[in-house]
Amino acid sequence: MNTNGFARGIMAKNYSTENFLKHVAISVERQLKEWDETYEVMVMKGVQYEFVINHNDTFYSLQLTDQDIHHLQTKGPYSLDRVIWKELEEQGVAIRNDCGNYLNVVMG
Known part of the structure; x- marks a missing residue:
């Protein structure tokens, strides 16, 4: 997947x-869907936001507060993505850099 940093x-x-x-x-x-169409991403809001990924009934999740998101959003346009991808990687999602520039920009 490709991304446009200016936008x-x-x-x-x-x-x-x-x-x-x-x-x-x-x-x-x-x-994720470029790698496997069975991935699903859900965002739920309670006291915090819960970011959940389902892949063939294996779930990965992280929780974020409004303050976390705002801080990362002001830190840089891809800072939030970076935190999410690093957490997913720690939880066992295999990260591949074979599709476009998005992950190179995020993880760079």
């Missing part, structure tokens, strides 16, 4: 934390 920068500056998280979730899901 993402504008989104990071102008989106609400919730809308920015939703956009990042869509980006993560698109990348």
Whole structure:
């Protein structure tokens, strides 16, 4: 998957934390689906946001507060993505850099 840093920068500056998280979730899901169509990404809001990925009934998740998201959103346009991907990798998701520039930009 490819990404446009200029457009993402504008989104990071102008989106609400919730809308920015939703956009990042869509980006993560698109990348995962390039590897395997069975991946699903869900974002649920309670006291915190819960970011959940289901892959063939194996679940990966992380929790984020509004403050976490806002901090990462202002830190850089891909900072939130980076935290999500690193956590997924720690939980056992195999990260491949074979599809476009998105993960190279995020993990770079």
